[in-house]
Amino acid sequence: MRVRAGFCVAAVLAAGLVATPATAAAATEPQYDFAGAIRETVWVDIGRDGDGDGVTDRVAADIVRPAEPAASGGKVPVIMDASPYYSSVGRGNETEFKTYDDQGRPVGFPLYYDNYFVPRGYAVVLVDLAGTNRSTGCVDVGGKSDVTSAKTVIDWLNGRATAYSAKSGGSAVSADWSTGNVGMIGKSYDGTIANGVAATGVDGLKTIVPISAISSWYDYYRSDGATFGFDPDGLAQTVENRNGGQDCSAQNKKLADGATQNGDYGPLWAERDYAAQAKNVHASVFVSHGVNDLNVKTINFGQWWDGLAAAGVQRKIWLSQTGHVDPFDYRRTEWVDTLHRWFDHYLLDIDNGIEKEPVATVEREPDQWADQPAYPAKDASETTLNLQAGSTPGIGTLGTGAGSGTASFTDRAKTGEDAWAANPSETSADRVLYSTGALSSPVQVSGTSSVTVTATPSTDSARLSAMLVDYGPAKIRNFSAGGEGITTGSDETCWGENATGDDACYKTTSADIADVDYTIVSRGWADLANHQSLSEESPLTPGTPYSMTFRLASTDHVVPAGHRLALVIGGTDIDFITPPANLPKLSLDLAKTSVRIPLAGAVPAGPRADRLPAGPLAHVAGRASGDLR
Structure with a gap:
């Protein structure tokens, strides 16, 4: 890095010469x-x-x-x-x-x-x-x-x-x-x-x-x-x-x-x-x-x-x-x-x-x-990935083949994304998880994804949370720490001229790095009562299926070869959103549930989903914030 320290004025221009x-x-x-x-x-x-x-x-x-x-x-x-x-x-x-x-x-x-x-x-x-x-x-x-x-x-x-x-x-x-x-x-x-x-x-x-x-x-x-x-x-x-x-x-x-x-x-x-x-x-x-x-x-x-x-x-x-x-x-x-x-x-x-x-x-x-040359990446195209039930309840396959089966989870409003993602091969009462197999070549998620869910609630109110997860080891910035990915040092570099009471010098920073076993690529949340319109809620009838499409956060992320890309769906992610008035059990129709991703690279039609690692995995915990600074 070229470090600039305390620029000196080379010359004061003669009268009449201006910055035009x-x-x-x-x-x-x-x-x-x-x-x-x-x-x-x-x-x-x-x-x-x-x-x-x-x-x-x-x-x-x-x-x-x-x-x-x-x-x-x-x-x-x-x-x-x-x-x-x-x-x-x-x-x-x-x-x-x-x-x-x-x-x-x-x-x-x-x-x-x-x-x-x-x-x-x-x-x-x-x-x-x-x-x-x-x-x-x-x-x-x-x-x-x-x-x-x-x-x-x-x-x-x-x-x-x-x-x-x-x-x-x-x-x-x-x-x-x-x-x-x-x-x-x-x-x-x-x-x-x-x-x-x-x-x-x-x-x-x-x-x-x-x-x-x-x-x-x-x-x-x-x-x-x-x-x-x-x-x-x-x-x-x-x-x-x-x-x-x-x-x-x-x-x-x-x-x-x-x-x-x-x-x-x-x-x-x-x-x-x-x-x-x-x-x-x-x-x-x-x-x-x-x-x-x-x-x-x-x-x-x-x-x-x-x-x-x-x-x-x-x-x-x-x-x-x-x-x-x-x-x-x-x-x-x-x-x-x-x-x-x-x-x-x-x-x-x-x-x-x-x-x-x-x-x-x-x-x-x-x-x-x-x-x-572009964002989203020029070769990224809208790709629909479907969900297929597997032999383990709530665990299945994510791929380009047709979706099939059903799955269910209960919104307890007590857990969030990290608990949902940490044990990807295990059934959870709080969420469902669908994954590709190990990718033979990298794929790039570049742009804004969306999830379409067809869900039947057991009560008259329901929240939905969804996330894309890259399963595989990586070094990332520790964005959940106090510096949100940076560490502030004690040395300074100066960027311009100093004047009395107006200092140009700032403390140096470095990357705060964490080793993780999975990376949450994108997240999204929704109220199922807004399935028809964001401007007006529609009452939910228990036992009736509703379809809703909602957005996942924009990103640009490469899932390396050998990693797996997964979709996780749950109810209230307690780290981010408020729960509904009456917590429901939600049943998903997987044939009518999918994720649409701007994707560069190929995802198999129907890989085996039981190859995900067992046991808890390391991840940098996310956090929501209402402090806009």
Whole structure:
């Protein structure tokens, strides 16, 4: 790894030379004095009154930009991170917060974006969403207030909105230093807002870099009718700034009322469904996500990616083996270099060829990366695998041959995926398991799978859980540990210039590796009562069969030769979803139950299923999370 430590300014350009396409080559190297950069705050009027105080809300935008172009009337593009976390839970692996001097001027900007990019001719703008940190109004967890908070700042940077020098009153401030070209970036909630703003089609937003980001808030809190047990009003109360005097109780009640506990997809979720609005996106999109992210489940990047493809959006994607982790903390040098070229191309119009490079980069083993020309993989095709009963109850065959037989399990709401997968050759009262034989050649699962289940419940309510499992030894990132696949060290590397109160240096990280006997490739959950519609439950009649298709999480995973691919189906996975009111026994019609997988490679029609290893197996335990950071 090439380690960069404390870049020095090579030269301060003469007055008149600015970071524009005409002098684009200069933007690829540090040329401006970071310590002397302009630091300021403006408050942008977003035209909404979220806290109902009779005054339109203003969001605080903290800005750091090079002084040299400003002195000569030059203009620079903007890298923006809009977040609710700058004074609540912090940003990055080292939990950084914004800081200010005794006059309220911004000093410390979390993360390295300002340290690295301002010397290279960019402005960095960190926006407090309405209702957070120094902004007025109320956060609405991905709704119109959140999205408008960032969109209106882009409008201001393009001369279409008004900003002021103070939180109330003050004088109007123009962004005459901005080219109007904006790139949004951020992890988790921040990247989610980037998705939401891009889905408005706002003019001036040239690119977004969503990291571990949500594309549909429904799929953060719910899954095909099933609920994860946490709700948006709780997140709102975590991040709202109560020191400004605003009363957000009315907004929080709207969140609580709109997020119905029955798991139905309603108007609140439709407003926050950016994937459904992907046709409006004009900006390029560089996605990063961990395939083991159990916080922002990977269905979020998969459906967003597919929607962007349908809209013809230029895209790039990195998929790691980590959980909810920023690529700066698992592949630092390559990430910063790639991000730098991405912003140079889309914000400064530099012809550096990045748009012609491989579309997808996937981590196959810890720190072992492979490029692909496309995601999903070009040779992956939708393959239906069927279930055949075996001689052991609840254990059978997964293959391309016709399905047959029946099986049953009881939802006790006491166990979850690891207990279900750990003894694959044994009957379990809680789940059923169907497996290929040992594969003669590797197969690649690349894209978003789905399961169709025909089940007869013994009660009037039922949940379903399903997962794809790769049985065989592997080294993987230990995504269930505290670092979600990384270990943080004590040494530091520096990524840009330092200034008083604004450090560019960050602790190094390394892969946290675990040896396992099986890998859960993809997961999904559903409420059988939503078999007809996600928008409205249908009553279940005990003893009546119901068919339902639900999604498994998006991924890209190679099952090596000699391993087995299995489908596991159970009731309530207690590690993730809430149980039904009346726990049922569920009987499956295997002839009408199948899994549809985007698969590259061949799976036999009907291998023997009794070759699975006996006894408990080692695995990294998964975990759900309601902590969106």
